Amino acid sequence: MCGANRDLFQFCHKHDKRIEIRYFKDGKSSIAGVYLDDECFGSGRAENKDIAKLIAVKEALRKLAEVMPIDMVIDEDSVEIYLEDAKRKLFEICSKQKWPKPIYSVEEEGGPVNRKGFVCSV
Numbered sequence: 001m002c003g004a005n006r007d008l009f010q011f012c013h014k015h016d017k018r019i020e021i022r023y024f025k026d027g028k029s030s031i032a033g034v035y036l037d038d039e040c041f042g043s044g045r046a047e048n049k050d051i052a053k054l055i056a057v058k059e060a061l062r063k064l065a066e067v068m069p070i071d072m073v074i075d076e077d078s079v080e081i082y083l084e085d086a087k088r089k090l091f092e093i094c095s096k097q098k099w100p101k102p103i104y105s106v107e108e109e110g111g112p113v114n115r116k117g118f119v120c121s122v
Contacts, residue, residue, distance in 0.1 A: 004057045004086070011064065012036065021053060034060040054089060090122065 012019040017036045024031040026045070032052040034042040041063050044055025090102050108119040 004054060004061060008034070008057050008061055011061075021056070023049060023052075032056040036060070051089070051093070054086075058086075 020035045022033045022035060028047055029045050030049040030052040032044050033040050034056045042056040042060030044052040046052040094102055102122045105121055107121050109116060111117040
């Protein structure tokens with residue numbers, strides 16, 4: 001299970017939320033929806049069902065982080081794993097599509113030294 005999926009499932013278990021991933025097809029696209037207690041928290045669309053799910057899970061985590069402290073949503077220790085998993089998945093997509101390798105750059109840095117934040121682009 002990838003970092004984002006694990007974090008979302010851990011959050012749901014910790015906060016007694018019922019999670020359901022629903023899938024739909026729209027032509028060649030797969031659509032995944034993340035529902036917590038029957039409320040849609042994230043959706044994703046991609047040709048690949050797993051990519052659609054990953055997009056939906058990331059959106060759900062982002063929305064949860066907006067309404068509660070981030071450490072209640074994801075463990076700080078799992079952030080690195082989560083980022084590495086996302087980078088690996090992006091590399092796989094680029095390779096499969098015969099696109100160039102992703103190039104990463106730091107656009108902004110900010111915050112206190114012990115909680116430095118970064119804005120990066122690919």
